[in-house]
Amino acid sequence: MSEPQRTSSQGHSRNKSVTKSRPRSSTKGPLDVDDDPLTASSTPKSNLSPAQSAPRRTSRSPGARLPVTQVGQPQAKDFSFLLKPEIYHPLPPQNIPAAFRNSDKQPGTEVPLEELLERGHLRAAAIAAVQELTGSGATRPPDPTDSKRIFELLYTRLACLTLIDATQVAAQEVKALEDLNNTRLYVDEATGEHLVPWELRVLNVRLQALGFGDMRRSIMSYHDLARESRSRIAKATNDEERQLWKARLHQLGVKVAGALVEMNDAAGAAAHLKGLHDNGDGKMALSKALVWLQLGDVDNARRCAAAHGDAETVGDIILALCDMADTKYEAALERWEALREESQDEMVGVNAAVCLLYLGRLQEGREIMEELINSGFSSHTLLFNLSTVYELCAEKNRNLKMALTERTAAMAEGPAGWEKQTADFKL
Amino acid sequence: MSHQRYPSHDAIKEPHSISLKQQTLAPPLSKSTTLEPSPASLAYQTKGSTNPSPFLLSPILNLPFSFGSAYTGETFSCTLCANNDLPSSSRAIRDVKIEAEMKTPSVGRAQKLELKTQHGEGPRDLEPGETVQGVVGFDLKEEGNHVLAVTVSYYEVSETSGRTRTFRKLYQFICKSSLIVRTKMSPLPALPSGRRRWVVEAQLENCSEDVMQLETVGMSVEDGLRWKGCNWEVAGAKGPVVKPGEVEQVCFVVETVDEGGVMKALPDGRLVFGVLEISWRGEMGNRGYLSTGKLGTKVRT
Structure with missing residues (x-):
């Protein structure tokens, strides 16, 4: 599996239901002889081995009958099975507060996808991507063989879904991709390159694991991708390419740790992170500390603070979190306050406010969070925490929350996402 | 936590000027971010490296959801807020006092809890829209039904008269074995x-x-x-x-x-x-x- 693009494209094809079961992984056995009469006649360039038979579509791709192709000409892959409207779920606006639904900023249907992303209309972008894929909007659907555009749109769709808290929807829709290790379908014979962009392949791992309810599978799939990255590092012809694959390999390592956390194996995640390269920007130290805190191991988390590398603030953040875990809220508050003077970081402000609430100084915490809102911050956590404080502050807190939706809706659009959901405001 | 409002001790049937709110204070959760595939996706905005994206966890702290389980051996912690909900300063609210007690399954008599506030235990005056907040803690030792009983008393002053008013709210929760x-x-x-x-x-x-x-x-x-x-x-x-x-x-x-x-x-x-x-x-x-x-x-x- 180390280089899926090179493995032979043998194997009998199976007709199976598309949506329910986990895709069959591309294993081969001695029984998998090349028994397709169509491919027998179209062996392309090499006669070294029968394994290098010509491309042929699997029975999974609908469109069924294969056109007879010229000998030696790689056949364009048909991805029409990703253009079917029934794969994609509607995204109704019920969970969007009225302040956003009725805002002048809501884009019209004529706004192009790129602009939607730029302005942070992620739900609209997810809808627009599917309209283009299925041809249900103003534009015609992409050519079923235009893999570049199809996967671009699909990636936009799935990424946007995860960002608007619709990961479960994405986990269902991603099943349509089936097995990305299926080299017959997803690898371009001419170049040996995987047709699916790297980002989508990585995103696919977690979403399919969620969709099929098997997180363990994601660990294996990440390792498959890591193996491919390693072989690409080894084969890289220039430094730029090498650095790219090295960065990808590192990211996969971090993803594995995240998958372990999602499997409730924080101890495994901690052990795994220990083995990863730390480039000294503080991210690794912070990740490790967070896993230790998840486990309740404050001593080990505190030790990570010393290993912050070049990022001194990271050390202070870790120590402040550790103080909070030890319920030393006074000490933690001092650290958060010091950090707040250094920089205007949303996380630091939110955490200082949480700290104040635990100290019985809710009013000050509320002021800090409202200040952050005034400065244009609007993360899920900030909105959720401030809404919680509003619930504590008044019997008729709905008005306060509604006013908060108005203020957030009036904020400038941006790629970080503009539209919020009712759940963010505890409405 | 289910709660129930006891009828006020005074005979006056009009609504209270003060509302009581509570929220359990489990340790704040370090937020699990959703997947972060692009720069657009950071859990929060930051300039430096204080966000370990693409790692799953991020250091921003989420207040606990109001529901949650209580377990023996742990400390139950809860914040109580008394708010002056009066629209204007038609009536003044003086000497607001919150008292909290915990009733455990075995001990017949409720145990009084210490209320930690920023301003000490004494009663406080509240302007409209103001809140007095306190935090109580209790070491859970028994399984079963616990009741947190909170009594709020205050002195309400109108132009012509003044009166002391009191109400009591009960919050019931079940403590499970850990x-x-x-x-x-x-x-x-x-x-x-x-x-x-x-x-x-x-x-x-x-x-x-x-x-x-x-x-x-x-x-x-x-x-x-x-x-x-x-x-x-x-x-x-x-x-x-x-x-x-x-x-x-x-x-x-x-x-x-x-x-x-x-x-x-x-x-x-x-x-x-x-x-x-x-x-x-x-x-x-x-x-x-x-x-x-x-x-x-x-x-x-």
């Missing part, structure tokens, strides 16, 4: 010096919904006895992580200090060793502590 401890005591051959020895084995089962990391297990033994652990601390290791549903086995040796030492025996003829004490940390460092009842063994005749 750790089941099963023990077994067996005699060991006496030492040549004549000291008597026993081995105490215990199985600790995590029956909560969260991972716990055991910190210390130890015994507190009766006079004339001493004990020795045979667990991770002997190897200088950290306590094991016990996931929900998992069981950790621990073991101690208890021996008499003096040769053939005297031991305390219960009326039913059992020998008493002492109690087992277990401490652990949960998610975000949440502390837990539990001690068993008196452990002992039957005297063999």
Whole structure:
């Protein structure tokens, strides 16, 4: 599996239901002889081995009958099975507060996808991507063989879904991709390159694991991708390419740790992170500390603070979190306050406010969070925490929350996402 | 936590000028971010490297959801807020006081809880829209129904008159068992010096919904006895992580200090060793502590 693009494209094809079961992984056995009469006649360039038979579509791709192709000409892959409207779920606006639904900023249907992303209309972008894929909007659907555009749109769709808290929807829709290790379908014979962009392949791992309810599978799939990255590092012809694959390999390592956390194996995640390269920007130290805190191991988390590398603030953040875990809220508050003077970081402000609430100084915490809102911050956590404080502050807190939706809706659009959901405001 | 508002103690039927709100204060959660595939996706906005994206966890702290389970051995912590909900300053609110009590399943009388506020325990005046906040804590030791009873009293002044008003709110919650401890005591051959020895084995089962990391297990033994652990601390290791549903086995040796030492025996003829004490940390460092009842063994005749 180390280089899926090179493995032979043998194997009998199976007709199976598309949506329910986990895709069959591309294993081969001695029984998998090349028994397709169509491919027998179209062996392309090499006669070294029968394994290098010509491309042929699997029975999974609908469109069924294969056109007879010229000998030696790689056949364009048909991805029409990703253009079917029934794969994609509607995204109704019920969970969007009225302040956003009725805002002048809501884009019209004529706004192009790129602009939607730029302005942070992620739900609209997810809808627009599917309209283009299925041809249900103003534009015609992409050519079923235009893999570049199809996967671009699909990636936009799935990424946007995860960002608007619709990961479960994405986990269902991603099943349509089936097995990305299926080299017959997803690898371009001419170049040996995987047709699916790297980002989508990585995103696919977690979403399919969620969709099929098997997180363990994601660990294996990440390792498959890591193996491919390693072989690409080894084969890289220039430094730029090498650095790219090295960065990808590192990211996969971090993803594995995240998958372990999602499997409730924080101890495994901690052990795994220990083995990863730390480039000294503080991210690794912070990740490790967070896993230790998840486990309740404050001593080990505190030790990570010393290993912050070049990022001194990271050390202070870790120590402040550790103080909070030890319920030393006074000490933690001092650290958060010091950090707040250094920089205007949303996380630091939110955490200082949480700290104040635990100290019985809710009013000050509320002021800090409202200040952050005034400065244009609007993360899920900030909105959720401030809404919680509003619930504590008044019997008729709905008005306060509604006013908060108005203020957030009036904020400038941006790629970080503009539209919020009712759940963010505890409405 | 379900709650119920008691009828106010005073006869006046008009609504109260003050509202009471509560929120349990479990340790704040370090937020699990959703997937972060692009720069657009950061859990929060930052300039530096304070966001470990693409890692799944991020250091921004989410207040706990209002629901959640309470477990024995942990500290129940809760914030109480009394708010002046009057629209304008038609009536002044003076001397607002919050009192909290906890009713546990076994103890008949409620235990008074200390309310920690920024301004001390004294009563406070509240302007419209203002809030007085306090935090109470209580070590949960028993399984079953607990009731947090909160009484708010204040003095309401209108242009012509003033009166003291009081209301009481009850918050009920169920405390579940976090750790089941099963023990077994067996005699060991006496030492040549004549000291008597026993081995105490215990199985600790995590029956909560969260991972716990055991910190210390130890015994507190009766006079004339001493004990020795045979667990991770002997190897200088950290306590094991016990996931929900998992069981950790621990073991101690208890021996008499003096040769053939005297031991305390219960009326039913059992020998008493002492109690087992277990401490652990949960998610975000949440502390837990539990001690068993008196452990002992039957005297063999």
